[in-house]
Amino acid sequence: MELAVKALILLLISVAGVGLVTAAEPTGKPPFRLLDEPPLGNVKLNDAFWAPRIEICREVTLPYCFETCEKTGRIENFVKAAKKEGKFEGIWFNDSDVHKVIDGAAYSLRLHPDPVLDKTTDEVIAKIASAQQDDGYLLCFFILGDASLRFKQIHRPARHELYTMGHLIEAGAVHYEMTGKRNFIDVAAKLADHVDSMFGPGKKMEVPEHQEIELALIKLFRVTGEKRYLALAKHFIDQRGNADGHKIYGPYSQDHKPVREQSEAVGHSVRAMYNCMGMLDLYCETGDEKLLSACKRIWQSATHRKMYVTGGVGATRHGEAFGKDYQLPNATAYAETCAQIGLIHFARRLFMIEPDGEYADVMERILYNSFLSGLSLSGNKFFYQNRLASKGDYRRKHWYGCACCPSNVIRVYPRMGQFVYALGESVVYVNLYAAGTGKLSIGGKEIILKQETRYPWDGRVLLTVTPPEAQTFDICLRIPGWCRENKTPGELYRASGAKSTPSLKLNGKAVSLETLEKGYSRVSREWKPGDRLELDLPMPIRRMRAHPKVKEDAGMVALQRGPIVYCVEAADNGGRVSHLSLPAASKLTAEHSPDLLDGVTVIRGKAGEHELLAIPYYAWDNREGGEMAVWLKE
Numbered sequence: 333m334e335l336a337v338k339a340l341i342l343l344l345i346s347v348a349g350v351g352l353v354t355a356a357e358p359t360g361k362p363p364f365r366l367l368d369e370p371p372l373g374n375v376k377l378n379d380a381f382w383a384p385r386i387e388i389c390r391e392v393t394l395p396y397c398f399e400t401c402e403k404t405g406r407i408e409n410f411v412k413a414a415k416k417e418g419k420f421e422g423i424w425f426n427d428s429d430v431h432k433v434i435d436g437a438a439y440s441l442r443l444h445p446d447p448v449l450d451k452t453t454d455e456v457i458a459k460i461a462s463a464q465q466d467d468g469y470l471l472c473f474f475i476l477g478d479a480s481l482r483f484k485q486i487h488r489p490a491r492h493e494l495y496t497m498g499h500l501i502e503a504g505a506v507h508y509e510m511t512g513k514r515n516f517i518d519v520a521a522k523l524a525d526h527v528d529s530m531f532g533p534g535k536k537m538e539v540p541e542h543q544e545i546e547l548a549l550i551k552l553f554r555v556t557g558e559k560r561y562l563a564l565a566k567h568f569i570d571q572r573g574n575a576d577g578h579k580i581y582g583p584y585s586q587d588h589k590p591v592r593e594q595s596e597a598v599g600h601s602v603r604a605m606y607n608c609m610g611m612l613d614l615y616c617e618t619g620d621e622k623l624l625s626a627c628k629r630i631w632q633s634a635t636h637r638k639m640y641v642t643g644g645v646g647a648t649r650h651g652e653a654f655g656k657d658y659q660l661p662n663a664t665a666y667a668e669t670c671a672q673i674g675l676i677h678f679a680r681r682l683f684m685i686e687p688d689g690e691y692a693d694v695m696e697r698i699l700y701n702s703f704l705s706g707l708s709l710s711g712n713k714f715f716y717q718n719r720l721a722s723k724g725d726y727r728r729k730h731w732y733g734c735a736c737c738p739s740n741v742i743r744v745y746p747r748m749g750q751f752v753y754a755l756g757e758s759v760v761y762v763n764l765y766a767a768g769t770g771k772l773s774i775g776g777k778e779i780i781l782k783q784e785t786r787y788p789w790d791g792r793v794l795l796t797v798t799p800p801e802a803q804t805f806d807i808c809l810r811i812p813g814w815c816r817e818n819k820t821p822g823e824l825y826r827a828s829g830a831k832s833t834p835s836l837k838l839n840g841k842a843v844s845l846e847t848l849e850k851g852y853s854r855v856s857r858e859w860k861p862g863d864r865l866e867l868d869l870p871m872p873i874r875r876m877r878a879h880p881k882v883k884e885d886a887g888m889v890a891l892q893r894g895p896i897v898y899c900v901e902a903a904d905n906g907g908r909v910s911h912l913s914l915p916a917a918s919k920l921t922a923e924h925s926p927d928l929l930d931g932v933t934v935i936r937g938k939a940g941e942h943e944l945l946a947i948p949y950y951a952w953d954n955r956e957g958g959e960m961a962v963w964l965k966e
């Protein structure tokens with residue numbers, strides 16, 4: 333009887349022409365996550381800073397990545413794999429770039445529907461789907477190569493078999509969530525089912541040596557409600573650092589001890605960040621406190637002792653890894669763009685579990701500095717490493733053999749609006765300041781929150797609150813760390829210079845900022861349509877000094893104004909900068925240059941006889957090559 337029912341359900345599903353996923357339902361907000369971000373597209377930015385960049389990403393970077401994946405044989409590999417003919421081209425994990433480009437395209441399609449992009453995306457998905465094996469396996473390198481080695485080289489550095497599959501699974505789930513189309517998620521689910529049939533207790537017990545599939549499986553679980561995917565992600569997370577069942581890879585892959593016992597940000601920086609993202613996603617589903625507390629310890633290690641003033645992490649080229657505490661070389665800084673993106677997502681996840689301005693402060697520091705530097709103003713050149721000093725010999729490139737970074741930045745830009753707010757049952761957190769309009773669901777009603785500001789060049793922000801009718805809820809405004817503290821967490825950087833005094837008015841009346849709640853000013857009231865909050869975050873120029881243990885920066889100073897960290901570049905300073913020093917007494921002034929580097933506020937001062945001009949760090953290397961320095965001798 334039971335079998336007959338199952339058979340009938342399967343028949344109905346096959347008649348409907350759909351796979352397993354239809355039967356399942358999205359899981360909604362995870363039980364142990366306090367906050368949610370607004371759905372993509374509900375926050376529209378129309379500012380002069382992010383909105384043009386989001387457009388450049390959509391109009392230049394995204395098509396450029398599709399084209400380059402085509403030109404470099406990455407897409408053709410799938411066509412060859414479908415026919416089992418021809419030679420695999422490129423690095424073993426090149427499939428992952430194509431998956432990530434689809435992931436970015438899906439976000440972009442939700443933000444900005446575009447039939448041409450939709451068609452291109454579907455064509456590429458069809459090529460990927462055609463390469464999928466009957467059992468669900470999908471990785472071109474082993475389809476076109478030695479099939480007997482499938483899942484036999486999990487331990488081999490950079491084979492990245494499960495990592496690459498993870499990117500397909502994540503992209504499939506995102507594409508379905510953003511477009512409602514099933515063409516990619518069906519491939520993803522079939523692949524996930526295959527991995528599930530091969531790994532787990534009583535089956536293969538290895539863990540991927542590069543994390544990604546863990547968070548991808550949880551994403552697929554959330555979109556489909558299929559619990560097996562959550563269980564498999566938990567298996568991979570539990571199994572990391574567990575010598576019982578696989579040969580330990582060591583700290584390079586965060587496999588030196590069980591994840592719940594880890595405390596330090598170690599090893600390959602992208603893996604370390606993706607590892608924490610997976611752990612926090614699992615925490616949100618299970619409430620396993622040990623996962624959360626381990627992530628909080630790793631967060632402190634990464635951001636209190638191992639982070640550049642630009643927000644960069646993963647200091648050393650050797651192993652693309654986190655260095656020791658306070659080991660932060662400038663000219664050889666690795667700070668891979670993917671690691672910056674990982675830390676943004678690590679910060680977002682922690683914030684939505686335990687709202688704290690420290691997480692949003694770090695997210696902001698990365699976004700405006702070491703993330704933004706990863707892409708040229710033109711939108712088609714990329715940094716892999718985000719160094720803090722240069723002789724002019726390291727420049728952005730149009731592409732890389734290992735193209736993880738280009739295909740990663742396009743997954744962030746379309747989501748910028750989402751990062752601005754976080755929503756609770758009767759609270760909205762304002763995490764970032766950028767002109768635009770948000771449609772935010774609070775207490776089942778749609779609140780319109782409009783921001784008018786010239787941030788990040790000017791710290792005055794006008795927020796207009798429009799509930800459909802009078803409604804009681806809280807608005808928590810982030811008072812950024814740079815505006816209220818003279819140090820960053822862990823005292824890794826100390827600021828001097830004029831202290832900023834933030835102020836807030838509600839409908840013209842002053843609101844005290846004496847007492848903050850973890851960096852937020854909470855305004856609770858019955859909001860009426862047209863209520864106005866005026867926030868003023870003054871932006872004096874601040875001289876930053878690193879912790880005395882950061883030997884590389886001893887006796888040196890970096891400049892920061894608002895969230896923007898500055899650098900000096902040869903192009904503005906007579907062709908050289910390495911000899912420049914900035915005396916403590918030198919008066920510094922800020923001035924907006926609308927025609928320079930797409931519009932930037934520059935800093936001017938005297939370095940001895942030299943008229944020094946500093947530009948935002950993110951904007952360097954967009955003209956002729958030459959020296960650059962963030963830290964200057966004082």
Ligand SMILES: [Zn+2]
Binds near residue numbers: 668669670736738
């Ligand atoms: Zn990368």
